[in-house]
Amino acid sequence: MDLSFSDSERAFQREVRGWFAANTPGHLRRKVVTGQMLNKDEIVQWQRRLDDQGYLVVGWPKEHGGSGWTPTQRYLFDLERAAANAPVGLSMGVIMLGPVLMAFGTEAQKARYLPRIRRCEDWWCQGYSEPGAGSDLASLKTSAVTDGDDYVINGSKIWTTYAHWANMMFCLVRTANTGKKQEGISFLLIEMDRPGIEVRPIVSIDGEHHLNQVFFTDLCVPRSNLVGREGQGWEIAKYLLTHERTSIAGVADSKAALANLYAEAARRRAGGRPLLDDPAVRIKLARAEIDLMALEYTNLRVLSSTAAGKAPGPESSLLKIMGTAVQQTLSELSVEFGGEQAWPWYASGALGETDHAHAMERYAFLRAATIYGGSDEVQKTVLARSLLGKTAA
Template sequence: MNLTFSDEDRVFQRGVRDWFAANTPEVLRRKVESGQMLTRDEIVHWQRRLDEQGFLVVGWPKEHGGPGWTPTQRYLYDLERAAANAPVGLSMGVIMLGPVLMAFGSDAQKARYLPRIRRCEDWWCQGYSEPGAGSDLASLATTAVSDGDDYVINGSKIWTTYAHWATHMFCLVRTANTGKKQEGISFLLIEMDRPGIEVRPIVSIDGEHHLNQVFFTDLRVPRSNLVGQEGQGWEIAKYLLTHERTSIAGVAESKAAMANLLRSAAERRWAGTRLIDQPGMAARLARAEIDLTALEYTNLRVLSSTAAGKAPGPESSLLKLMGTAVQQTLSELALDIGAEQAWPWHPEGALAEAAHVHSMERYAFLRACTIYGGSDEVQKTVLAKSMLAGAAR
């Protein structure tokens, strides 16, 4: 795909490329390329290194510590980071909660939490999904009952990523049962070391522990931890999900993965012929590149709207829908190209760093990407409603 960028953008792009080439630790580069999970300490250290360089909160406005980049520069930055096999900064606080606090938080909440997110002093997890209320988020049952200066919380959250590492959770709770289901939901900030919280591990299909179920039993949280107003949680949740779904699309990561697959297909042989020269594999790779190019153009259209001052809307659902489909396609290709190299399960030592050895784990994990952040069915419903509303106008 040929895109025209300004000379200033090209200079910026080269600078970012050079920085990642010089500053990405080789151990992190190998882990990202092979699909291994990073440790907590590795993530924290890398996030703080990005913040020192001004490369962490790239979507934040300058008054909150952002670099003041254009949407095009943010796009180029992400491409170069992924192409260098450099990890992304932890997303929960940076990509999701930060924008919510800027839009809905009190001055005190912004002053307290935003600097700590940047310095990775607080580690945030997301308390949305519940048993029986995942994609149907409005049916959540976790209650927060007002009691003096506190809320008393009872209920449970599930599929909570990194809750076992987190210091804080941003959480949807039910503060009222009158009217429409959405009207009784509020958005709370919760410290994870408070009495009344239990975190139980969930080992996912890829064999990793990054998910958890969290139980609240008579948990007391100050009313000052409420973001926005009581009953405004549904509005805030939808605002946050547009940022999450846009990031889940993973355009930069998919472009890097596509480049790795093309290189591997050119190196690996079957029956004496390079995989990339075999008609069946060549056709599958071409189809994947076409889908990825369409995804990238969609992403660029969203960037164009953002540059014009329009917040992401239903198009974030389209990005999420297309992006996760591309991720699954690439994970399937990685399995087929890797073949016997992809068979080991959680290998150790030197074998753990082989190019395809974590492909099966990655494939297994990405079976869920069309569910988390809102299932495909939810995204299609959002898009259908948007199209009907547009037709009515």
């Protein structure tokens, strides 16, 4: 992509590039390149290292520890992080909950939780999806009934990422059953060590345990943990999801993955010649690159609108659809290029660690990319309604 940057922006880019080169541990780079999951301690220590440098909550306002960077600087920062094969860090608190608390939280909630998010002193999980509801969040049934100064919660959440590591959850609950189903939803903060919470593991198709089902049985949560007004949860959830879906596009990391694939295709040989000499391989890479360029331009337009003070709208759904499609395509190519080295039993170390040892795990995990964060079908409905509304107007 040919974009013009000022001398100061280029200097900023060089500074960021130098920091990642000097401060990204080699074992973390290796895990990112091969698609291996980081453990909890690795994520916490990396997030704290970023925060020490002022590189963690770069999208937050300055009064809450943000960088004050322009959208262009944030774009360049993410490109350099991904190009260095540095981890992205933990997103639940930084990208999702932080902006929600700034927009809807009380002063006490902001003072307590925002600094702890920055230092990864709280590990947050997201209590949204439920059995039988899935991407139809408005159909959730987990109830929160007022009892004095508490809510008493009963129900279940599913596909809860890292709930087994989390000490906190931001959760959608039903506080009313009258009117439209969207009107009776509220947004609560829940301490995970309270009596009445059970976390059961779900091992996904990639063989990893990062998902869980969480059960609430007569769980008492203080009413002071309510974010916003009672019944405002649907508005808050939509606000949060626009931030999640914009970030979930993963442009920078896909660009780094594509660069790694080009390097691998030039290095790996088949039939006595590099894979990159095969016209069919070049066509596949070119198609992926074209889709990624289109995604990047769309992402830049959204960032430009955000810089002008416009909150992300239905275009975040487009980013989510296309971003996850590109990620899936690149994961497929990694398995294809890896050949026998991408077979699942390579990850056990039986034949030695290679760049493709975890390619099949990554491929399997990303089958869910078109579902989590709101399925493609739901995102297309959002876009269709937006376009039809504009046409009608």
